[in-house]
Amino acid sequence: xxxxxxxxxxxxxxxxxxxxxxxxxxxxxxxxxxxxxxxxxxxxxxxxxxxxxxxxxxxxxxxxxxxxxxxxxxxxxxxxxxxxxxxxxxxxxxxxxxxxxxxxxxxxxxxxxxxxxxxxxxxxxxxxxxxxxxxxxxxxxxxxxxxxxxxxxxxxxxxxxxxxxxxxxxxxxxxxxx
Amino acid sequence: xxxxxxxxxxxxxxxxxxxxxxxxxxxxxxxxxxxxxxxxxxxxxxxxxxxxxxxxxxxxxxxxxxxxxxxxxxxxxxxxxxxxxxxxxxxxxxxxxxxxxxxxxxxxxxxxxxxxxxxxxxxxxxxxxxxxxxxxxxxxxxxxxxxxxxxxxxxxxxxxxxxxxxxxxxxxxxxxxxxxxxxxxxxxxxxxxxxxxxxxxxxxxxxxxxxxxxxxxxxxxxxxxxxxxxxxxxxxxxxxxxxxxxxxxxxxxxxxxxxxxxxxxxxxxxxxxxxxxxxxxxxxxxxxxxxxxxxxxxxxxxxxxxxxxxxxxxxxxxxxxxxxxxxxxxxxxxxxxxxxxxxxxxxxxxxxxxxxxxxxxxxxxxxxxxxxxxxxxxxxxxxxxxxxxxxxxxxxxxxxxxxxxxxxxxxxxxxxxxxxxxxxxxxxxxxxxxxxxxxxxxxxxxxxxxxxxxxxxxxxxxxxxxxxxxxxxxxxxxxxxxxxxxxxxx
Numbered sequence: 001x002x003x004x005x006x007x008x009x010x011x012x013x014x015x016x017x018x019x020x021x022x023x024x025x026x027x028x029x030x031x032x033x034x035x036x037x038x039x040x041x042x043x044x045x046x047x048x049x050x051x052x053x054x055x056x057x058x059x060x061x062x063x064x065x066x067x068x069x070x071x072x073x074x075x076x077x078x079x080x081x082x083x084x085x086x087x088x089x090x091x092x093x094x095x096x097x098x099x100x101x102x103x104x105x106x107x108x109x110x111x112x113x114x115x116x117x118x119x120x121x122x123x124x125x126x127x128x129x130x131x132x133x134x135x136x137x138x139x140x141x142x143x144x145x146x147x148x149x150x151x152x153x154x155x156x157x158x159x160x161x162x163x164x165x166x167x168x169x170x171x172x173x174x175x176x177x178x
Numbered sequence: 179x180x181x182x183x184x185x186x187x188x189x190x191x192x193x194x195x196x197x198x199x200x201x202x203x204x205x206x207x208x209x210x211x212x213x214x215x216x217x218x219x220x221x222x223x224x225x226x227x228x229x230x231x232x233x234x235x236x237x238x239x240x241x242x243x244x245x246x247x248x249x250x251x252x253x254x255x256x257x258x259x260x261x262x263x264x265x266x267x268x269x270x271x272x273x274x275x276x277x278x279x280x281x282x283x284x285x286x287x288x289x290x291x292x293x294x295x296x297x298x299x300x301x302x303x304x305x306x307x308x309x310x311x312x313x314x315x316x317x318x319x320x321x322x323x324x325x326x327x328x329x330x331x332x333x334x335x336x337x338x339x340x341x342x343x344x345x346x347x348x349x350x351x352x353x354x355x356x357x358x359x360x361x362x363x364x365x366x367x368x369x370x371x372x373x374x375x376x377x378x379x380x381x382x383x384x385x386x387x388x389x390x391x392x393x394x395x396x397x398x399x400x401x402x403x404x405x406x407x408x409x410x411x412x413x414x415x416x417x418x419x420x421x422x423x424x425x426x427x428x429x430x431x432x433x434x435x436x437x438x439x440x441x442x443x444x445x446x447x448x449x450x451x452x453x454x455x456x457x458x459x460x461x462x463x464x465x466x467x468x469x470x471x472x473x474x475x476x477x478x479x480x481x482x483x484x485x486x487x488x489x490x491x492x493x494x495x496x497x498x499x500x501x502x503x504x505x506x507x508x509x510x511x512x513x514x515x516x517x518x519x520x521x522x523x524x525x526x527x528x529x530x531x532x533x534x535x536x537x538x539x540x541x542x543x544x545x546x547x548x549x550x551x552x553x554x555x556x557x558x559x560x561x562x563x564x565x566x567x568x569x570x571x572x573x574x575x576x577x578x579x580x581x582x583x584x585x586x587x588x589x590x591x592x593x594x595x596x597x598x599x600x601x602x603x604x605x606x607x608x609x610x611x612x613x614x615x616x617x618x619x620x621x622x623x624x625x626x627x628x629x630x631x632x633x634x635x636x637x638x639x640x641x642x643x644x645x646x647x648x649x650x651x652x653x654x655x656x657x658x659x660x661x662x663x664x665x666x667x668x
Contacts, residue, residue, distance in 0.1 A: 012199075014626065037199065037368065038619040039395040049393055052400040062408070072324060076333035083335065098342040098419055102349040105412045109353045109405060113360055116401045117386065120394045122363065126387030128370065136368040136390050138199035 004146040006032060008132055008168040009159030010139045014040050016163035017140040021046050023158045024144065032145040035135035054119075058112040065107025069100040129174045139165075187646055190630035191286055192621065194468040197631055199622055202469075203368060206616045209464045210369060214611060217463045222607045228600015232307075235593035239311050246590045253573045253585040258312040259423075260565040261595055264448065265305035265602075266347070266420055267441070267561060271449020272298025273354055273413040276361075277406040285628060286477055288620040289469045292365075293460065293606075294453050295358040296613075300605040301452070302351045304598045309347070311594070339422040346419040350412060357405045363388045364398070364619045417441045424568065430511035431572035434499065440492035444561060447485035447531070450478050451557035456606065458551045460615060469616055472545055479544045482557065486535030489564075493532060511572060519584060520571045527567050530560020 011017040014036070021043070024031055031047060034040075073096045077083070082090045117123055135141045144155055146169070156167050192202075214222075239246055249256055272294040279287035310316045322344040324334050334341045367388035370381035388394065421437035454475065461470040500512040515524045534556045543549045575582045609615070626632055637647055 033391045033393075035390045036392070036395065037203075037364070037390060038622040039399050040392075043392055044396045047392055049396055052397050054397060054400050055404055058404050058408075073336045076324060077336050081333055085337070092337055095337040098339075098415065098422075099336060099345045101411075101415055102342075102345040105353060105408045106349040108408055109356055112401060112404060113356050116360075116397055120397055122386040122388060122394070124386055125383045128367065128382060128385060128387045129389050130367075130371060131389075133371045136364065136371045136388070137203050 002146075002152075003171045004152070004169045005173050006131060006170040007144045007146050007149075007152060007155050007159075008170060009142040009144070009155075009162070009164040010132060010134070010166040010168065011142070011163060012139065012165050013163065014140050017142060018043065018046070020142055020159055020162035020164060023162045024142070024155070027154065027158060029144060029149050029155055029158070032143040035131060035141040035143065037136050037138060037140070040140070054112060054116060057115045058108050061111025061115075062104045062108035064111070065104040066100050068107065069103035070096060073099060131170060131174060132168070185646075188628065189471075189473040190628055190633055191289065191471065191473065191624045192468055192629035192631075193471050195631060197468065197625060197629060199625065202622055202625065203372075203618055205466065205468070206614045206618050206621070207369060207372070209610055210612065210614060211372070215463070218607060218610070221463075221603065225600050225603035225607055228597055229604040230597075230600070231593050232597020232601045235590050235597050236307065236311050238590055239594070240316060244312065244314055246588060248585055248587045248591055250583050250585070252576065252581050252583040253570055255312075255573065256570055256585050257566075257587055257591045257595055258308050259569050260562065261598060262305050262308040262312075263420055263441075263565045263569075264562050265301045265308065265598065266417065267445035267448045267565075268452045268558075269298040269301035269305065269350075269354075269449065270413050270417060270442075270445035271453050272296070272301075273350075273357075273409050274446055274449065275453070276357065277409040277413065280402065280406040281410060285624060286474055288624060289466075289471075289616050290453065290457060290474055290478075291620070292358075292361070292613075292617045293457060293609075293615045294449075295354065295361070296606065296609045296615075297449075297452060297456060298354050299351070299358060300602050300609075302347065302354065303605070304602050306347065306351070307598065307601075308594075309343075339419060339426050342419045343423060346416045350416045353405075353409060353412060357402075357409060360398075360401060360405070361617060362613060364390060365614045365617060368618055369614070414442055417445045429572050429576060430505070430507040431500075431515070431568065434496060436492055436495055436499070440489065440496075443485045443488040443492065444531075444564060447482060447489055447535075448558060448561035450481050450485070451554040451561070454478055454482075454550060454554035455558065458547055458554070460610065464610065464615065466616060469621055475547065475550055476544055479538045479550060482535050482553075483538045486531060486538075486557070490532035493528065507577065511575075514575055515567060515571045518571065518575070520567065520574070523563050523567050524571065527560055527563040530556045531564060534560070 009017075009020055011020060017034070017036075018040070021031060021034070025046070034043060034047065036043075074091070077092075078090045130136070131143055132139060132141045142159065142164075146152060149155060152169070159167050209218075244258075247256070247258065272291075275287050275294040276291040279291075310319050313319055322334060322341065324336075326333065334344075363386055366381055366385040367390065370378060370385045373381055418438040418441065421441035424432040425434060425437040427433055457470055458475070461467055497512050500508040503509075515521075534553055537549075537553065538544045543553075570585050574585055
C-alpha cells in the first residue's frame with residue numbers, strides 16, 4: 001500500500017484546469033478540492049458546491065442590529081432617562097434612524113464576516129493547509145484523493161492530457177507549515 | 179473563462195506584453211519583498227518628520243488644553259473640524275472605489291481598490307484624531323459611547339448629530355477595516371507562500387490559514403459583494419451625518435438642506451483627488467504602470483469632473499437659496515463669504531473646486547500625468563478651503579455684531595494639520611512596504627479577459643470585425659506602453 005494521500009495536477013491556465021476537471025469527472029474520478037490563486041467562475045457548478053447561504057445570515061445579522069439599536073435607544077431615551085428638551089417628545093423615531101441604520105450595517109458586516117471565517121475555517125494564526133505552495137501564486141491545482149481513486153496512472157494520464165504542467169504525489173495531507 | 183473575452187473596443191486594463199500570472203505576483207510584490215528604494219526612504223523621512231510634528235503638537239494640546247489653538251469666543255470650531263471633515267471626505271473615495279464600482283461591475287477598480295481602501299483607513303484615523311483632540315478632555319473620550327456614566331444612569335443624547343457622528347465614524351472605520359482586511363487575505367497568503375523564516379511565520383498568522391480552495395473563493399466573492407452592498411449606503415450616510423452636525427444648527431450658512439448630498443459629492447471629489455495624488459506617484463516609484471494605466475487615470479479624472487461639477491452647482495444653489503429664502507441673515511452670510519474679510523478663502527475654494535476641474539474636459543489635460551497630478555493637489559487644497567469657508571466664515575460673524583471676530587491659527591493648529599498629513603503619508607508608505615498595493619488576485623482575474631495581451635490574441639484569432647480592430651488600434655496612442663506598429667504586425 002502506498003503512502004500517497006493526494007494526487008495534484010498543477011495547471012498554468014484556468015481553462016486547462018477546467019478541462020482537467022471535465023476529464024476527471026467524465027472518468028468517474030471524484031475530485032477532493034481545487035486550489036486557485038484567484039476566484040474562477042463556474043467552477044462551483046462543476047464541483048457541485050451549493051450556493052452560499054451567507055446572504056441569509058447577513059440579513060439576519062442586519063435585522064438583529066436594527067432591533068438592538070432601537071431597543072437600546074428606546075430603553076435609554078424613553079424608559080430609563082427621559083430628558084425634556086423644550087417639551088419635545090422622547091420617542092422621536094426619526095432621530096433614532098441614523099443610529100439604527102449604522103448598527104444594522106455594523107452587525108451585518110461583522111456577523112457575516114465572522115460567519116464566513118467560521119464556515120471556511122479561517123482564523124488568526126491558523127496554520128495554513130496548502131497542498132502546493134504555488135497555488136497562491138500562478139498554479140491552478142486539482143487535488144484528487146489517492147485512497148478513494150486507486151488507478152493512479154489513469155489519473156496521471158488524464159491530468160497530463162488536459163494540459164497539467166506537473167503531476168505530484170503528495171504523501172502528506174498538507175505540505176510545510178505543520 | 180475563454181469565451182468571456184471583453185470587446186476589443188474597451189481599453190485594456192493591463193498593458194504590456196508577456197504578462198503571466200507569475201509576473202503579476204512578482205511585479206506587485208516587488209516593493210514588499212525587496213528593500214525599499216531611495217524614493218521611498220526620502221518620502222518616509224519627510225513623512226515621519228511630519229508625524230513627529232503631529233505627536234508634539236497633539237501632546238502639547240493634551241497637556242495645555244485647546245486654549246493653545248487659535249479659537250476664540252465666536253469661532254469655537256476652526257481648523258479642527260475643517261481637518262476632520264476634510265479627512266473623512268478623503269476617506270470616502272476608498273469605499274466608493276471598492277464598493278460602488280464593485281456593484282456596478284467596473285473592472286477598472288481592481289487595480290486601484292487596495293490602495294484606495296488603505297487610504298480610507300488612514301484618512302479616517304487622521305479624522306478621528308481631530309475629533310478626540312478637540313474634545314478638550316480627550317481622556318474622557320469614552321463618554322460619547324452609550325455607557326451609563328459616572329453620574330448614574332444618564333445616557334448620551336441619541337437625538338444629537340454628534341452622537342450619530344460617533345456611531346457613523348466608528349462603524350465606518352470598523353467596516354472599512356473589515357472589508358479591506360478580508361480582501362487582503364488571499365494576497366497575504368501569496369506573500370506567505372513565497373516568504374521564508376520569520377516573515378513566513380508572521381504572514382502565516384495574518385493570512386488566517388487561507389488555502390485558496392474553491393469553497394473559500396466562492397464564499398469570499400459572496401461576502402465581498404454583500405459588504406459592498408452595505409458599504410455603499412454606509413459611505414453616503416457617514417458624510418450625510420457629518421453634514422448634519424452643521425445642518426441641524428441655527429447658524430446662517432449652516433442650516434441648509436443641500437448639505438447632505440453636497441458633502442457626499444465633495445467627499446467623493448476630494449477622495450478621488452487624493453487617490454490620484456497618491457497613485458500617480460506610487461505607480462511610478464513602484465513601477466506599476468502596466469496595472470495602473472492611463473485608462474484608470476482617465477476614468478478617475480472623469481469622476482472628478484462629474485463630482486466637481488456637482489459641487490459647483492451646490493455652491494451656486496447655496497447662494498441662490500440664500501437670496502431666494504429672503505432671510506437677511508442667510509443673505510448676509512453669503513455676501514460676507516464672498517466679499518467679507520475671508521473673501522480670499524472663498525475665491526480660493528471657487529477657483530480650485532469649480533474652475534480648475536473643468537480643465538479636465540480637455541482630453542490632453544485628462545491624459546497628462548503631470549497636469550492630473552497638479553490638478554489633484556489643487557482639488558485637495560480647494561476642498562480644505564471649502565470646509566474652512568463653511569466653518570470659519572459662518573462662525574466669525576453670527577447674529578450679534580459685538581461678538582464678531584477673526585480667526586488666526588496658532589503654531590499648534592498649523593502643526594497639527596501639517597502633522598496629520600505627515601501621519602497619513604507615514605502610514606501609507608509603511609503600507610506599501612508590508613502589503614501589496616494592488617489586489618493581486620483581482621488583477622489576475624483580468625489577465626485572460628481584458629489585458630492587452632488577451633485583446634491581441636482576439637485580433638490574431640480573426641474573430642473580430644475589421645472596423646473594430648482599426649478603431650481599437652487607432653485609440654492606442656493613449657496607452658503608456660502600446661505601440662501602434664506592434665499591432666500592424668498582428
